[in-house]
Amino acid sequence: MPIYHRLGKIPPKRHTIFEKPNGGLYYEQLFGTIGFDGMSTLMYHIQRPTAVKEIGEAIDLTPKIAIKNNITARMLKGLEVEPKDDYLESRVPILTNSDVTIHLAAPRKSLTEYFYKNTDSDELIFVHRGSGTLRTMLGNIDFVEGDYLLIPRGMIYQINFNDENNRHFITESHVPIYTPKRYRNWFGQLLEHSPYCERDYKLPYELETHDEKGDFLMKIKKQGMLHQLHYVSHPFDIVGWDGYNFPYGFSIHNFEPITGRVHQPPPVHQTFETSAFVVCSFVPRMYDYHPKAIPSPYNHSNIDSDEVIYYVDGDFMSRNHVEQGHISLHPAGIPHGPHPGAYERSIGQKETKEYAVMVDTFKPLMVTEDALKLDDGEYYQSWLDH
Numbered sequence: 526m527p528i529y530h531r532l533g534k535i536p537p538k539r540h541t542i543f544e545k546p547n548g549g550l551y552y553e554q555l556f557g558t559i560g561f562d563g564m565s566t567l568m569y570h571i572q573r574p575t576a577v578k579e580i581g582e583a584i585d586l587t588p589k590i591a592i593k594n595n596i597t598a599r600m601l602k603g604l605e606v607e608p609k610d611d612y613l614e615s616r617v618p619i620l621t622n623s624d625v626t627i628h629l630a631a632p633r634k635s636l637t638e639y640f641y642k643n644t645d646s647d648e649l650i651f652v653h654r655g656s657g658t659l660r661t662m663l664g665n666i667d668f669v670e671g672d673y674l675l676i677p678r679g680m681i682y683q684i685n686f687n688d689e690n691n692r693h694f695i696t697e698s699h700v701p702i703y704t705p706k707r708y709r710n711w712f713g714q715l716l717e718h719s720p721y722c723e724r725d726y727k728l729p730y731e732l733e734t735h736d737e738k739g740d741f742l743m744k745i746k747k748q749g750m751l752h753q754l755h756y757v758s759h760p761f762d763i764v765g766w767d768g769y770n771f772p773y774g775f776s777i778h779n780f781e782p783i784t785g786r787v788h789q790p791p792p793v794h795q796t797f798e799t800s801a802f803v804v805c806s807f808v809p810r811m812y813d814y815h816p817k818a819i820p821s822p823y824n825h826s827n828i829d830s831d832e833v834i835y836y837v838d839g840d841f842m843s844r845n846h847v848e849q850g851h852i853s854l855h856p857a858g859i860p861h862g863p864h865p866g867a868y869e870r871s872i873g874q875k876e877t878k879e880y881a882v883m884v885d886t887f888k889p890l891m892v893t894e895d896a897l898k899l900d901d902g903e904y905y906q907s908w909l910d911h
Contacts, residue, residue, distance in 0.1 A: 527564070527704065527713025528723055532664050532732040533765030539567055556679065556770055558701060566663065566768030571736045572758035578740075581753035586746065588618035588626060592892040595856050600904035601896055603629050603835065604692065604850030612636035612684065613744065613751070616695065619896035620833060620854065622888045624801035627833060628695040629852075635685045639742040640760050642681045645749065646697040649797065649804065650674040651777075651882050653837055653850065655691030659684050662761050663771045664729025671777045671837075671880070672727070673796070675702060677770055681743065681760045692850065694835045696884055698799055705798045720781045720796075727774030732766075735759035777837070777880060782810035787818050794883065801888065802830075807881040809839070812874055821871035824862030831857050831890045832883065839879035842871055845907065853904070857889055865910055 536543040543551045552573050557565030601619060608631035609615040615632040626646075635657070656669040661682040668674055676682060678701075696702075708719035715722045737759040745752045775796075783793040794805035812820035821842060832855040841847050845864040855861040863871070 527709060527769065528726070529767070529769060530728055530771060531765070531767035532729060533569075533734070533763065535567070535569060535765040535767055543569055545571070551764060556768075558678065558770065563701065564769040566766050566770040568663070568763050568766040571734070571762040571764060572738070574758075574760075574762075576757045577754050578757050579755040581755070583753070584751040585749065586751050587749045588621045588891075589894040590621070590891045591894045591897050595854075595889065595892050596858060598856065598859070598861060598905040599854040599892070599896075600847075600901045600907075601852040601854070601899040602848075602850065602901060603694070603852050603899065605899055606631050608633050608689070608691075610634040613641065617895045618893050619852070619899070620831075620890040620892060622886060622890050624699050624799075624888055625884070625886055626697045627884060627890075628693075628697060630691075630693040630695055632686070632691050632693070633689040636683045637685070639744050640681050640683055641744050641746075642679060643676070643697070643746045644679050645746050646699050647678050647702045648674075648676040649696040649698065649702055650676065651694040651696075651835070651837075653692040653694060653835075655686055655688065655693075657684060657686040657691075659772065659774070660733065660761075661729065661772050662763055663732070663766055665731040665733065666727050666729055666772060666774045668727070668774055669776075673775045673777065674772065675775070675797075676772045677701075680772055682772070694882060696802075696804060698801070700799045700801050702797050702799050702804075705795050705803075720783055721775065721779055725775060725779040727776075729771055729773070732763065733761045734764050735761045737762075777806050777808060777882070780806045780808050782808050784811055785813060786815040787813050788820060788822060789813075791883065791885070802884055802886040805883040805885070807834075807841075807879055807883065809876065809878045809880070811876050812871075819868065819872055820874055820877075821863045821868045824860050826860040827855055827857045827885075829857060830885045830887050831855070832861075832885050833890070835882045835884075837880035837882060839877070841879045841881060842867060842874070842877050852899075854890070854892075862908075864907060
């Protein structure tokens with residue numbers, strides 16, 4: 526996250542004495558990634574953040590793989606995932622490789638009974654339905670439908686929902702998630718040609734500071750296992766922080782589409798990048814304005830990447846019979862393109878009002894047992910003329 530932010534009280538010089546009003550010292554903690562080479566934040570705790578009094582049993586969260594080598598185009602009916610009360614238990618892994626796991630989730634209840642920390646992965650949560658507040662050790666972020674919530678690895682958080690109707694599309698990444706390099710200058714500032722800018726971010730705005738001791742359960746994901754640690758002080762005891770490593774939100778409605786005289790390739794929709802995959806946002810936009818333009822995508826081959834599209838809202842012009850919450854998987858190695866009739870239908874159309882999130886991975890995705898329960902079983906034949 527190449528932008529500086531700060532909340533609360535911090536001393537004028539880092540790594541120096543920072544005294545509490547009633548005596549004693551605040552405890553400094555560096556929160557960073559990639560050793561000491563990545564983005565970091567410097568935090569100041571009331572209590573030591575290291576005091577663990579009990580460790581419970583660990584739970585294996587490894588996705589159950591049904592198909593390791595997939596060559597079949599698939600359509601998953603994502604809204605058929607069953608809602609569950611518990612925030613973590615509601616997560617259903619559907620596609621995975623060594624870099625990324627894609628989940629669907631329909632949590633009914635707020636996460637308030639314990640704290641959660643994912644030390645394996647950055648989490649990119651797309652909020653399809655629902656609203657609420659992401660509460661973290663570095664501050665709170667209000668969210669609504671259409672928001673991406675980027676939660677860096679190691680971030681301790683809880684989440685409050687405004688009701689029980691919540692649907693999330695979650696990309697869990699073992700490599701850091703950044704803004705695309707081509708959108709930034711040498712210093713990390715987003716450039717004029719970027720489809721969004723820093724003022725579009727939802728930054729942490731409210732720092733909760735709890736000076737409490739007791740028994741605080743934190744569930745920590747590490748190496749695919751969910752560990753349960755009991756801490757003696759409240760994890761949200763930070764009085765101030767500054768730096769570059771923190772959670773933030775971004776609305777898909779603030780993504781400004783890039784258009785042209787003829788059909789533009791998928792990278793113009795790119796919103797986030799990693800070394801292992803990219804995330805793109807399809808939003809309402811004007812179609813191509815060449816007098817003989819064909820607005821529909823051309824057939825193209827995914828030779829080096831699997832393509833996953835989560836359909837959010839609107840009429841996705843290149844697909845037939847696609848509804849909200851459906852997920853298409855177009856595997857590497859075979860071509861795909863518009864459905865029969867969509868190519869011709871698009872000619873003369875002026876705009877689209879679709880919303881969708883796309884994840885393109887550079888390694889093949891394995892299909893889980895949970896994904897097969899959502900698979901319509903027929904999508905791979907949907908390009909046949911009937």
